[in-house]
Amino acid sequence: MMNMFKILNNYLFNIRAQKYLSETPREHRFVNYDKAKTILILFESDYAEKNQAIHTIIDQMRKDGKKVTAWGFVNKKEIETAIFPDFRILHHKQTDFFHKPLDSYINELKFVEYDLLIDLSVNPIIPLEYLVLYANASFKTGTRRTKIPVYDFVLDVDKVPVPAESSETGQSQVDETYLYNQIIFYLKNIQTTD
Numbered sequence: 087m088m089n090m091f092k093i094l095n096n097y098l099f100n101i102r103a104q105k106y107l108s109e110t111p112r113e114h115r116f117v118n119y120d121k122a123k124t125i126l127i128l129f130e131s132d133y134a135e136k137n138q139a140i141h142t143i144i145d146q147m148r149k150d151g152k153k154v155t156a157w158g159f160v161n162k163k164e165i166e167t168a169i170f171p172d173f174r175i176l177h178h179k180q181t182d183f184f185h186k187p188l189d190s191y192i193n194e195l196k197f198v199e200y201d202l203l204i205d206l207s208v209n210p211i212i213p214l215e216y217l218v219l220y221a222n223a224s225f226k227t228g229t230r231r232t233k234i235p236v237y238d239f240v241l242d243v244d245k246v247p248v249p250a251e252s253s254e255t256g257q258s259q260v261d262e263t264y265l266y267n268q269i270i271f272y273l274k275n276i277q278t279t280d
Contacts, residue, residue: 095185095212102186103219103234114238117225119273122202124153126195126221128214128228129262130207131160131175135167139262140206144173155200159213176213185212195221203227204269205237206262227269241268 125147129140140156147154158175165177181187195217203221205228207214218226218236227239243260 096210098184099186099212099215100232100234103215103232103236106219107234107236113224114226115224116238116276117201117273118276119150119202119270122152122225122273124200124202125155126200126203126223127154127156128203128205128207128217128221129156129158130209130211130214131158131167133160133162135160135165135175137175143206143262143266155198157195157214157217159207159211161211181213186216187213192216192220198222199224201225202273204266205229206265206269208260208262208265227273229265239269239272241265241272 127140127143127147129137131137137158140158144154144156155172156174160175160177163178165175167175169175176187176191180191186192200221200223203218203223203226205214205218205226207228210231215232215236218228219234225239226237227241228237230240230242243265
């Protein structure tokens with residue numbers, strides 16, 4: 087039964103995304119890391135809401151002189167983390183039945199302009215996919231998870247070199263830090279003529 091809801095929610099997201107993209111022209115432009123002044127990070131919150139890797143990434147970007155806003159999603163009904171203008175974690179009560187974030191959150195993202203959106207979620211998460219779709223960012227980047235063209239730069243994690251195996255688990259781990267390092271590497275090294 088749960089799998090059926092997931093299929094329905096994915097289907098509904100694809101329909102809504104195609105409609106939105108066809109009706110809403112978006113002026114997107116390549117923004118490399120050096121030129122980006124305002125950055126929106128999207129992430130999957132860990133269950134304990136500690137998100138150490140995300141906080142480390144935010145601190146690094148702020149040291150680089152960036153104004154950073156981070157929005158996460160956690161798969162539970164209540165959160166303990168306080169909501170701040172530049173850091174928040176959404177949960178199920180802030181989405182509708184089909185996992186679309188409530189209009190107040192969507193509108194907030196539509197009316198703030200960002201130079202760069204970096205989606206660091208490893209798994210496909212419908213609420214975050216809606217945030218990517220509706221966010222007002224000049225350049226959007228993330229991993230390949232959907233056929234809908236919501237990203238301007240896609241890091242295909244199946245094609246990039248896999249990190250060394252973790253000695254504890256014996257498995258390679260693609261996580262937020264790995265995605266961040268890969269995306270920033272490309273954003274710093276792609277040269278444009280503008």
